[in-house]
Amino acid sequence: MSAVPSQTLSPAVLAELKQIYVRIDERDILKNIDFTLHKGEIVTLIGPNGAGKSTLIKVLLGIVKPSAGEILTQPKLKFSYVPQKFNPSHSLPLRVCDLLALEKCDASIKAEIIRDTGIGKLQQSKVQQLSGGERQRVLLARALLRQPHILVLDEPMQGLDIQSEAELYDYVRSLPKKYGCAILMVSHDLQWVMQGTHRVVCLNKHICCSGLPENVQQHPEYQAIFGTNRVFYQHHHDHCAHGDSATPCQHDSRPHIHPEPEA
Numbered sequence: 352m353s354a355v356p357s358q359t360l361s362p363a364v365l366a367e368l369k370q371i372y373v374r375i376d377e378r379d380i381l382k383n384i385d386f387t388l389h390k391g392e393i394v395t396l397i398g399p400n401g402a403g404k405s406t407l408i409k410v411l412l413g414i415v416k417p418s419a420g421e422i423l424t425q426p427k428l429k430f431s432y433v434p435q436k437f438n439p440s441h442s443l444p445l446r447v448c449d450l451l452a453l454e455k456c457d458a459s460i461k462a463e464i465i466r467d468t469g470i471g472k473l474q475q476s477k478v479q480q481l482s483g484g485e486r487q488r489v490l491l492a493r494a495l496l497r498q499p500h501i502l503v504l505d506e507p508m509q510g511l512d513i514q515s516e517a518e519l520y521d522y523v524r525s526l527p528k529k530y531g532c533a534i535l536m537v538s539h540d541l542q543w544v545m546q547g548t549h550r551v552v553c554l555n556k557h558i559c560c561s562g563l564p565e566n567v568q569q570h571p572e573y574q575a576i577f578g579t580n581r582v583f584y585q586h587h588h589d590h591c592a593h594g595d596s597a598t599p600c601q602h603d604s605r606p607h608i609h610p611e612p613e614a
């Protein structure tokens with residue numbers, strides 16, 4: 352069952368999964384999944400470990416073949432995917448600039464993306480030698496250079512320090528307006544879910560509940576998984592951390608991520 356371009360989708364819908372089942376080695380990984388992604392939406396998939404979040408993403412991307420169900424997409428739909436794990440081979444030396452050159456993109460947009468993701472100084476670095484946080488920024492930049500209709504992020508905050516994480520959240524939230532893409536993210540960070548997301552889908556092999564973040568957290572299946580006494584974080588930052596100095600940021604009011612402090 353592969354993704355088939357469909358003329359039957361409404362123009363506002365980018366992709367739709369209908370009654371998807373994934374069964375591996377006689378185990379149900381996903382059951383009866385109905386899921387729709389609209390233009391410009393930010394949707395976060397939440398759920399416990401092993402709930403099938405990455406598998407659902409891979410079904411949408413066409414990497415995992417469902418045992419049953421249907422995948423409908425707009426014609427010529429372009430995805431970008433930042434996977435949970437990215438371990439480039441040490442036997443294949445690759446600089447950041449080489450990785451980014453794999454995506455053809457208008458030079459001014461490329462310069463903007465490199466600046467906003469804070470990776471300007473990493474261009475000559477070897478991809479294999481990047482820190483976890485640097486790698487996440489580079490992978491996000493590369494994903495954006497594709498200028499996708501759907502940007503898929505599987506736990507993109509891994510390896511980021513708290514300041515970079517907050518900046519990345521702000522940046523990601525700005526992307527639908529800036530580049531016209533929809534965002535599908537897997538996250539365990541319920542603070543992000545409540546603050547940054549238009550819609551939440553709570554998965555535990557099946558879709559337990561979905562909707563506006565404030566509604567989902569009232570749902571009994573959500574509460575059974577995550578509990579009832581979560582205090583959601585309110586993120587406010589009016590300064591940027593460059594190294595140890597939290598001085599007001601003078602250089603840019605748009606969401607952007609700062610480079611990691613130099614040693």
Ligand SMILES: Nc1ncnc2c1ncn2[C@@H]1O[C@H](COP(=O)(O)OP(=O)(O)OP(=O)(O)O)[C@@H](O)[C@H]1O
Nearest residue numbers: 375376380398399400401402403404405406407435
């Ligand atoms: N190729 C595979 N072969 C066998 N089992 C698999 C395969 N891919 C996934 N699974 C199993 O499917 C289940 C769901 O995995 P998945 O990675 O989708 O969960 P997840 O919700 O993303 O988990 P986590 O939050 O821990 O990253 C797990 O039990 C996993 O072991």
